[in-house]
Amino acid sequence: MDVHSHRHGSVGHLSLARPRALNALNLAMIEALTRALLEWRDQPAVAAVLLDHAEGRGFCAGGDVAAVRRSVLEDGGSAGRAFFMAEYRLNQLLFAFPKPVVAFMDGITMGGGVGLALPARYRVATEHTLFAMPEAAIGLFPDVGAGWYLARLPGRLGPYLALTGARLDGGECLWAGLATHYLPSEALAEAKALIADDPAAIRAILDRFSIAAPAPKLAADLGSIDRLFAADRLEDIMAALAKDSSEWAAEALATLRAKSPLTLKVALRQIAQARHVASFAEEMRIEYRLASRMIAEPDFAEGVRAVLVDKDNAPRWNPAAPEGISEAKLDELFAPLPIDEEWTPL
Ligand code: QUE
Numbered sequence: 001m002d003v004h005s006h007r008h009g010s011v012g013h014l015s016l017a018r019p020r021a022l023n024a025l026n027l028a029m030i031e032a033l034t035r036a037l038l039e040w041r042d043q044p045a046v047a048a049v050l051l052d053h054a055e056g057r058g059f060c061a062g063g064d065v066a067a068v069r070r071s072v073l074e075d076g077g078s079a080g081r082a083f084f085m086a087e088y089r090l091n092q093l094l095f096a097f098p099k100p101v102v103a104f105m106d107g108i109t110m111g112g113g114v115g116l117a118l119p120a121r122y123r124v125a126t127e128h129t130l131f132a133m134p135e136a137a138i139g140l141f142p143d144v145g146a147g148w149y150l151a152r153l154p155g156r157l158g159p160y161l162a163l164t165g166a167r168l169d170g171g172e173c174l175w176a177g178l179a180t181h182y183l184p185s186e187a188l189a190e191a192k193a194l195i196a197d198d199p200a201a202i203r204a205i206l207d208r209f210s211i212a213a214p215a216p217k218l219a220a221d222l223g224s225i226d227r228l229f230a231a232d233r234l235e236d237i238m239a240a241l242a243k244d245s246s247e248w249a250a251e252a253l254a255t256l257r258a259k260s261p262l263t264l265k266v267a268l269r270q271i272a273q274a275r276h277v278a279s280f281a282e283e284m285r286i287e288y289r290l291a292s293r294m295i296a297e298p299d300f301a302e303g304v305r306a307v308l309v310d311k312d313n314a315p316r317w318n319p320a321a322p323e324g325i326s327e328a329k330l331d332e333l334f335a336p337l338p339i340d341e342e343w344t345p346l
Helices: 027-041 065-075 078-095 112-117 146-150 157-164 170-176 185-197 199-209 217-228 234-243 247-258 261-274 280-294 298-309 327-334
Strands: 003-008 011-016 048-053 058-060 101-105 108-110 122-125 130-132
Touching: 003 027, 011 027, 011 058, 011 185, 027 078, 048 058, 048 185, 058 101, 058 112, 065 078, 065 298, 078 112, 078 280, 101 112, 101 185, 108 112, 112 146, 122 170, 122 199, 146 157, 146 261, 146 280, 157 217, 157 234, 157 247, 157 261, 170 217, 185 199, 217 234, 217 247, 234 247, 234 261, 261 280, 261 298, 261 327, 280 327
Parallel strands: 011 048, 048 101, 058 108, 101 122, 108 130
Antiparallel strands: 003 011
């Protein structure tokens, strides 16, 4: 099994164990995590949950988007939509979990991994942490509740991370509030053992093992990010970047030009809207509408092909430019689903 589930006294311990795929989540893993969490949620003897990975460079690199792509090509996407329904239910279960969860982001934490880590009350970064929402490279959008979190970051950091897929290290995660603690990875085993012995002391234990994080290089870019990513219209952001003479702006513009224009427009509207969404569950319902429809757009199959299947990193986006995407097209993607197809929590 690709998830290890154990009890250590009054602490539940879930370890992702699919190292060859950097612990990217498949449906069986999502179901195993959900089953264990539902059981522990309702057992008075369980006081807290630890969520980590067993071995390798990845905490969790995302979801099994190659399987979703096959579903789109072979069964019209129904298995793909079932995957997102289950994944987003797990995200919501974690968000509303009534006991403390500690997520150890001790490696690649992207896409689906972000959806597991960010709902946790305690989020531990290390020197191995590499955090990103890279979906614009595969024609998806920052899902798994990322709209909720990105919309609540300082300034225009959220739109910047969603559009560029920029990677943050552990120090940058701590600085942005994406992580609550920064520990050296060599201290994790002892910290976990102490938490298992005394889950009431989680905060004190994590505080005690915390070390000074490396200075966040991203902090120096925040002025440029706030100024050049200020607009809620993609064309305006790209025009601002094109007009700016800095190398930073030229690099950001080149990055945006490589991504799916449809994804970029969807992500920008999603994050603008997420600031006003009343609850995480409502955000998940919106993201499920988007996911259901975005996987059927040509950019998703093409993006996964280019990045994960053929690995040529040369996607041919359709439409190829933002000007080809109307507000009416976005309205269609964001519209409610038929009532019996909408996302619902567990
Ligand atoms: C953008 C993404 C994903 C990605 C790469 C991107 C993503 C995802 C994976 C991934 C990585 C390793 C695996 C795997 C999937 O890569 O969502 O199965 O073994 O899951 O540029 O959004």
